[in-house]
Amino acid sequence: MKMINFIKNNQKYFTIGGACILLLLTAQQRSQIKELKTQQFIQGGDIQKANIIDSLESELFVQQKIVARYEMTLELLKEEDKKAADKFELILTTETE
Numbered sequence: 001m002k003m004i005n006f007i008k009n010n011q012k013y014f015t016i017g018g019a020c021i022l023l024l025l026t027a028q029q030r031s032q033i034k035e036l037k038t039q040q041f042i043q044g045g046d047i048q049k050a051n052i053i054d055s056l057e058s059e060l061f062v063q064q065k066i067v068a069r070y071e072m073t074l075e076l077l078k079e080e081d082k083k084a085a086d087k088f089e090l091i092l093t094t095e096t097e
Contacts, residue, residue: 007014078085 074085074088077088
């Protein structure tokens with residue numbers, strides 16, 4: 001009850017304080033907009049980065065598909081010729097980096 005009475009008695013000051021805060025935020029926002037408008041735009045910077053990311057993701061997708069095909073082939077080889085599959089895994093784990 002005391003808090004409600006405090007807010008009622010000081011409502012004018014809360015309103016003035018809120019208005020001042022909004023005024024300061026608006027002024028800050030305007031200065032930032034003005035600063036951004038004066039900066040020079042680098043042509044194609046973000047587009048170029050997006051294209052590089054897309055190409056890397058495409059390349060990664062292709063490489064993941066190749067790895068999946070090798071894994072599937074190894075599983076089939078294990079079913080048909082266990083000795084050859086074991087030799088392949090040994091070479092893969094010990095003689096390659």
